[in-house]
Amino acid sequence: MLHPEYQYLDLLSRVLDHGDERLDRTGVGTRSVFGAMLRFDLSDGTVPILTTKRVFWKTAVKEMLWFLTGGTNIRPLLRENVRIWTDWPLDAYRRTTGEDISQEDFEQRIVEDESFAARWGELGPVYGKQWRRWLGTDGREHDQIADLVRMLRETPASRRMLFHGWNVGELGEMALPPCHMVYQYHVTSDGRLNCLLFQRSVDLLLGAAFNFVGASALQLMLAQQAGLRPGELVWAGGDVHLYLNHLDQAREQLAREPRPFPRMTLARHAASIDDYRIEDFEVEGYDPHAAIKADVAV
Template identity: 70%
Template sequence: MTVSETQYLALLDRVVRHGDERMDRTGVGTLSLFGEMLRFDLRDGTVPILTTKRVFWKTAVKEMLWFVSGGTNIRPLLEDNVRIWSDWPLARYRREVDPAIGQAEFEQRVLDDDAFAARWGDLGPVYGKQWRRWVDAAGREHDQLGRLIDTLRRDPASRRMLFHAWNVGEIDQMALPPCHMVYQFHVNSRRELSCIIYQRSCDLFLGAPFNFTGGAALLLMIAQQADLTPGELVWMGGDVHLYRNHLDQVGALMARAPRPAPTMRLRRRAESIDAYRIDDFEVSGYDPHPALHGDVAV
């Protein structure tokens, strides 16, 4: 993936050099470009886990497994030592109840108290709800992901193989409207499965590396369930931005040389899309530069 990671570095450079300066919803400020695309070839087993900074790939895959499970509460994530979704419910609790509570105390209460977790740990009808339990006007639930896999098995030439999370009627109930909102799939004549991820809004430094990793893991799972082989992961970004408080870290990352891409494989064939666990994923050859950290804009 060295060439693919070079694409990512070139995109960072374009945003730094040519990004439009904007004050955004979070008040932090961004440099932004509109309409970008990256292509990652997964056919040789490599995956887009960045090497120019350490990406905690297990965290990204655990998040994807949580989406696939239909989850909307942060408690299962915290039980898996994943804290990347805590900022939003914590901010709400601070606004409405206790502005002084620390993150560790809040998370522990979610873990220890069922009622507290139900009230304050839930994010509303976010990704997992829409992927697995989209409710139509008649009140019927639709499993978009399950239907996709069924279509891949029955009619792989279909041009209707997608799922999305932009449920207009429920946007206002979500802690955060979906960023990576549409996943479309394509099977070629060699039975290679490719996926386009359309992301309406992309934090290019913190968010994108997780989206690339999680997207690759999802593609591997779906390909296996449909008896296909992985093809390409195509990422399309709408508002692609760097937060101003990440620019120093971005400069440090861009000064690093990419290293050989790691590979990812599934250790077993799960009985269904719901049966995958983090231990099913094996990443080899990952030798990244040190991690670079930044604050999440909420």
């Protein structure tokens, strides 16, 4: 059987060789294809943590746990040594103040100074806000995650088990509009939980690997909370692109052979979807190739 990671590598090759080259919002430029789908079977305990480069899976899981808190400030992330969201508030701080502060110094101020963090560490109403505190036209906040868990338990045959983050009225206030924007769930008659994740914009070299891990971790949590077994993760991408400063790194990754996917398990049964901690996630058998460094386009 062909290793499931080849789905990703084939997509990487397709974008690299046949992507439409154009200037993008960041000014870096991309090669892009429109529309792609990958399928990963989680039922045997394996999860799609890419092996052709090292993926720092704990960082991706910590990010997902932060989303679930409803938080929108990078301070809790930095306290967990997660720096993947710093670029946007740091860029805003430099543009607004004119201070050429280093990322390390900026992050240290965020962690040590609560008032500075409140002013400069805020990302606006990004993922967590929309997932847990969507503001309806009636003035009420809607907890999409809590509603999803309830539906998985009570109405598993429903075709309305989903949540999303594309709140049109608040897009302009977000540091970055949601890329992984719709998660839909499906329960089979024999108790398997499937997920379809639609991602409108895909940084294929850097972002996609994290999205696979985060979605897998969430699927395991939701399955446990609803008394189900993990099934299939179906990932669908809209604008799937490689930044022009990532092409050499993509070629390097394509030259590598995949190794077996690792297994991810939950060490305990959490009391609720809000009770999970990074220590609850155990990964066995992860033996990747070396990490590949690349810059984030802001």
